Amino acid sequence: MxxxxxxxxxxxxxxxxxxxxxxxxxxxxVEVVRGGEEVGRDxxxxxxxxxxxxxxxxxxxxxxxxxxxxxxxxxxxxxxxxxxxxxxxxxxxxxxxxxxxxxxxxxxVQVHPLPAQQAVLDAFERLGFRFESAGLAQGRIHGTRQRLPFHQQIEFSAPPQYRGLSEVELSFVADDREMDVVLATGRKPGPFGEGSDTYRSFTVGLRDFGGTDWAGCLNQWLAEVGGRRNWL
CATH class of the missing domain: 2.60.40 (Immunoglobulin-like)
Structure with a gap:
């Protein structure tokens, strides 16, 4: 901290x-949904x-x-x-x-990523994903260690090799020992429409993250999801 x-x-x-x-x-x-529209609230x-x-x-x-x-x-x-x-x-x-x-x-204030967060962000960059935007959404992510009443959503656009994928949305929820990494994929327009297709959540230690090939892990998960959904 x-x-x-x-x-x-x-x-x-x-x-x-x-x-x-x-x-x-x-x-x-924080962005709050009211009457079907998003409004900002401090x-x-x-x-x-x-x-x-x-x-x-x-x-x-x-x-x-x-x-x-x-x-x-x-x-x-x-x-x-x-x-x-x-x-x-x-x-x-x-x-x-x-x-x-x-x-x-x-x-x-300037808040830089934790080293473990930076490792995951670097993995997206190595795979060719492009940072698009970030925002704060009111509400809690089920199954995580979240305590604040809002969470950050970081959006990346997918590179060409993931041909059926339009974007991946990333959220971090950390405490003093570990962090939950939550991923959501979005499909490109097609016969099944577009929207969020698959969620995944996994836990990363803040001190023992360095021995993992995060780019390889992300690529493997995306390939598995794409194979099951037949959009990669």
Whole structure:
């Protein structure tokens, strides 16, 4: 579990001195289905109160150092050395003064893949899959160790050698020892239509993943699925 360490500042108003409390949190922009449409909703998934109340003097600047632990399930926001578009994950700052709350804008954070996650992502790249998009969906993935009320979905388009396959959707659900890797395949348009065809979930140790040929494992699974469904 990583930790964000930084300084947060608060500026007093021009009026009388006040007693205030400062807290920080982690927030994500999650897609929620309402009335058949997807809408974005801000979901806070971690919060830390920075000490007790303190005096906020008029016109003064107060700086408070803090460290905020990042949950293992926090979505990846940086992939292949670039920020992932659409990943609205960041730190919020909240200053409560005299029953009023002043919330700052979201300060984005960079969350890199865990080494075990990177190994799986690298396997997709070696097989020729192309990263397309990523998003956060409300809801839980059945049979996983998920605790947060949302999960990340990473979508790859399939290379030509998987001729009946259009895409693979990937989700990671990690804790301090292992992670669940969830895969869903999507078929190309054809006589059976298109859509999600097959799901698979397997567990990867965060410390013993290095001895596995993940590209070979993924290729074997896709070949088996394609053979059974007669679309590869």
């Amino acid at each position: 990583a930790t964000i360490c930084r300084l947060v500042g608060a500026r007093g108003a021009s009026g009388e001195d006040e007693r205030g409390g400062l807290s920080v949190g982690l927030q994500a922009r 979901v806070e998934f971690a919060r830390l109160r920075l000490g007790g109340a303190f005096e906020v003097r008029a016109g003064a600047v107060h700086t408070v150092p803090f460290g905020l632990e990042i949950p293992w399930e926090t979505p990846v926001t940086t992939f292949l050395g670039r920020p992932v578009r659409g990943m609205g994950v960041g730190v919020t700052t909240e200053l409560a003064i005299a029953r009023a709350v002043d919330s700052s804008d979201l300060d984005p």
